[in-house]
Structure formats: structure tokens, C-alpha cells
Amino acid sequence: MLDVRPPRKKVAVRVAVAQELTGIESVTVEESPPPPDPGPGQVLIRVHCAGVGPWDVGMLGGGFPGTTVPFVPGQEVSGVVEAVGVGAEVLPGQRVYATTFPTGGGLAEFVLADSGRVAAMPADTDFAAAAGLVIAAGTAHEGLIDRGRLRAGETVLITAASGGVGSCAVQIAVAVGARVLGVASLGNHGYLRSLGAAAVFDYHDPDWAGQVHRAVPGGVDLLFDGAGGQTRDSALTTIRDNGRAVSIIAQDPMGELERGITGDTFAARVDRQRLDALTALVEAGQLHPRVEAVFPLEQAPEALARVAGGHTRGKLAVQIVP
Incomplete structure (x- = not known):
């Protein structure tokens, strides 16, 4: 079905961002310019939840070559498709989960992702659980x-x-x-x-x-x-x-x-085929996402500090859309 929603209003968005790679303490929540429209093969996702993990902590500490500033942590997200570029294989309005590793960007109200790394969320799964599954x-x-x-x-x-x-x-x-x-x-x-x-x-x-x-x-x-x-x-x-x-x-x-x-x-590279395999396990009742805690975006630094401290049980997620 053709999507007939009105054109997206481009307004400033909230993000958790680091202007320097000196550790978790460099992360602040602030407003950022609106994201660009998706290019060919890209998907713009309105982020409901993002998972956080050790990879985010490592990148914030400068431990991953190629990480640039300003850097928005968050390599795994769930949300709703806002817009799609030419050739993208998902539809506006679809509930999806995705990875943006290693560029990040998930701790924001919107994020661009390659369509080949975006998949429909498992049925009857909430946004926090879906985000925590991806990586x-x-x-x-x-x-x-x-x-x-x-x-x-x-x-x-x-x-x-x-x-x-x-x-x-x-x-x-x-x-x-x-x-x-x-x-x-x-x-x-x-x-x-x-x-x-x-x-x-x-x-x-x-x-x-x-x-x-x-x-x-x-x-x-x-x-x-x-x-x-x-x-x-x-x-x-x-x-x-x-x-x-x-x-x-x-x-x-x-x-x-x-x-x-x-x-x-190895370091995993998650794509749509991998996500579809996870969806099958979840919908068969064989994989139950375990989220230990969900933090609001304003407490993203606290969520990252909890990851850095280790000994979590399951995943931690950050809720972007209240």
C-alpha cells in the first residue's frame, strides 16, 4: 500500500552525544540538527529504544580506530520507519529493529540505517526487548x-x-x-x-x-x-x-x-538475515529477550556507566520515545 503520510517536519532532535572520546563522562544530552532524508538503500527510523553495550563504552574511550566526533553511541535500535530511500525493502510505519554498528547514532530520536541491516520486529515484542536483541x-x-x-x-x-x-x-x-x-x-x-x-x-x-x-x-x-x-x-x-x-x-x-x-x-556483523533468524526463534518461544533495566534518554550516561561496571544480567536499554 502506498504511504500517504504528510512530509516529515525537520526540527531539532534530542541526542546523547560525545564531543570528544575521553570516556562516558564526555556524553551529554542536547539538541542536534534534524537528520537528512534517507539516501538510496537507507531507512530513517524514529527510535523508540536503543540498546547499549561494551562496544559503546569502548568507542567512547577511543578504543575503536575510526570512531569520529561528534559521536552518538547506540549501535542497536528499535522503532518505527519514518522514511525510506530508493531500493529500501521496508515500509514507512513498520515496526523494525536494526543495527548501525560501527557508526552508532542510536541514542537519538532519529537514526539512518542501511536497509540490509533492518528487519521487522518479532510479533508481540516490545521496543526495549527488540533493541536489546540485535547485537x-x-x-x-x-x-x-x-x-x-x-x-x-x-x-x-x-x-x-x-x-x-x-x-x-x-x-x-x-x-x-x-x-x-x-x-x-x-x-x-x-x-x-x-x-x-x-x-x-x-x-x-x-x-x-x-x-x-x-x-x-x-x-x-x-x-x-x-x-x-x-x-x-x-x-x-x-x-x-x-x-x-x-x-x-x-x-x-x-x-x-x-x-x-x-x-x-570474531566481531559479529548483524544483517537482515540474522535478524530474521532471531525473529523466528523469538516467535517460536525459544529466545526470550532479557532486559535488566530501561533508562530515559536523559540518563544515557548512567546506562553507559552501568555497562562499564559489568556484571549486568541481560541487556540495558535507553528509551527515546516516552
């Missing part, structure tokens, strides 16, 4: 399905299992039919079992890797690592000979592995 679940899905080649009946060990990516990884692995072991602090063990984890291990316990060995004497088939550092080093010892490991800690690559183990450190 977290997209990363988990790529790591487990494409790179980790996880199959039904296998055993997967997931570190940082209670975080945004980890909690999605647990659910996706369960949906595949795998046996899921999680690594998280003791207070999150019940939460992870509620997501379907068969067993959970406390990384504060110096013998946690030994406990995994005793639970799975032959070793796990796949390690999905979201922790890096010593936790990952210990987790690597639990993999069976000729097993597999994938890590999302790009700044801490695994290097050469032993015992025939193959390793892959």
Missing part, C-alpha cells in the same frame, strides 16, 4: 551456529553466561538441542538454570574448570567465550581434543591452540 543475540547466533557449528547432542561451555550476549547464547544453544554449561558468578546460577543451562560454574572458585572436567570427562565440544583473560584460559582446558572455541573478545585474540582445537575470535 547480543546476533553475536550469539553467529558464534554458535555459523562459527561454532554447534549441533544437537553436543556440549557447549559458555563463559560470561549471564550477560547480554551470554544469556542469548544459552537460549540459542538450548534451542539447537545442545547440553549447555554456563560460567557466571554464584548469584546468577538460578537465572541461568531458568534459561535452560544444565549446570553452572562459579568462576570465583579456583577449581571451577576442574569441576567441568569432572562433569564432562571427555571434554566439551565447543567453548563460546565472552570473558577473555584467565577465565578463557581455564575454559580452553575443558575442550575435548579436536574441539572448537569461539571468542567475542576481539581485543584479546586466542592465538594458536593445542590438541587440534580450532579457534575463532
Whole structure:
């Protein structure tokens, strides 16, 4: 059906923006010029919610080469299509979720996105939950399905299992039919079992890797690592000979592995096909978005500080449209 809404009024918009890459403290909420009209293959989204994550914190600290100022954080959004450029495959008025990684822009009332990275939101999903799915679940899905080649009946060990990516990884692995072991602090063990984890291990316990060995004497088939550092080093010892490991800690690559183990450190690139796969899981009741807290735009710096502090359960979102 032809969209007949009146032309968009171009007025100043609210954004959370950093004028220098010196950390979270550089983010302020202010007015910005209206966004341009979408070009070919672009979609202008009126943002209802944006997810925030470690990548935003890293960019604000200057940790991602190529990040320029002024910089608006927010790499994953949900909202309503305001306008489309030639060749875009969504319609004005459609409820969508999308990624703008690595350029950001999500912590604003409007954002431009490539149409190939925009998809219709899952049915009966609210905007905060949809925004929180994009990168977290997209990363988990790529790591487990494409790179980790996880199959039904296998055993997967997931570190940082209670975080945004980890909690999605647990659910996706369960949906595949795998046996899921999680690594998280003791207070999150019940939460992870509620997501379907068969067993959970406390990384504060110096013998946690030994406990995994005793639970799975032959070793796990796949390690999905979201922790890096010593936790990952210990987790690597639990993999069976000729097993597999994938890590999302790009700044801490695994290097050469032993015992025939193959390793892959990656940063996900979420596209419409990935989002459609997530939608199918959500609508089948196999993936439930977990949003720990929703902040108003004016409290975007507080949301980012919460991310930087770590130990979140699920995702954090910022609500743009009240």
C-alpha cells in the first residue's frame, strides 16, 4: 500500500552525544540538527529504544580506530520507519529493529540505517526487548551456529553466561538441542538454570574448570567465550581434543591452540538475515529477550556507566520515545 503520510517536519532532535572520546563522562544530552532524508538503500527510523553495550563504552574511550566526533553511541535500535530511500525493502510505519554498528547514532530520536541491516520486529515484542536483541543475540547466533557449528547432542561451555550476549547464547544453544554449561558468578546460577543451562560454574572458585572436567570427562565440544583473560584460559582446558572455541573478545585474540582445537575470535556483523533468524526463534518461544533495566534518554550516561561496571544480567536499554 502506498504511504500517504504528510512530509516529515525537520526540527531539532534530542541526542546523547560525545564531543570528544575521553570516556562516558564526555556524553551529554542536547539538541542536534534534524537528520537528512534517507539516501538510496537507507531507512530513517524514529527510535523508540536503543540498546547499549561494551562496544559503546569502548568507542567512547577511543578504543575503536575510526570512531569520529561528534559521536552518538547506540549501535542497536528499535522503532518505527519514518522514511525510506530508493531500493529500501521496508515500509514507512513498520515496526523494525536494526543495527548501525560501527557508526552508532542510536541514542537519538532519529537514526539512518542501511536497509540490509533492518528487519521487522518479532510479533508481540516490545521496543526495549527488540533493541536489546540485535547485537547480543546476533553475536550469539553467529558464534554458535555459523562459527561454532554447534549441533544437537553436543556440549557447549559458555563463559560470561549471564550477560547480554551470554544469556542469548544459552537460549540459542538450548534451542539447537545442545547440553549447555554456563560460567557466571554464584548469584546468577538460578537465572541461568531458568534459561535452560544444565549446570553452572562459579568462576570465583579456583577449581571451577576442574569441576567441568569432572562433569564432562571427555571434554566439551565447543567453548563460546565472552570473558577473555584467565577465565578463557581455564575454559580452553575443558575442550575435548579436536574441539572448537569461539571468542567475542576481539581485543584479546586466542592465538594458536593445542590438541587440534580450532579457534575463532570474531566481531559479529548483524544483517537482515540474522535478524530474521532471531525473529523466528523469538516467535517460536525459544529466545526470550532479557532486559535488566530501561533508562530515559536523559540518563544515557548512567546506562553507559552501568555497562562499564559489568556484571549486568541481560541487556540495558535507553528509551527515546516516552
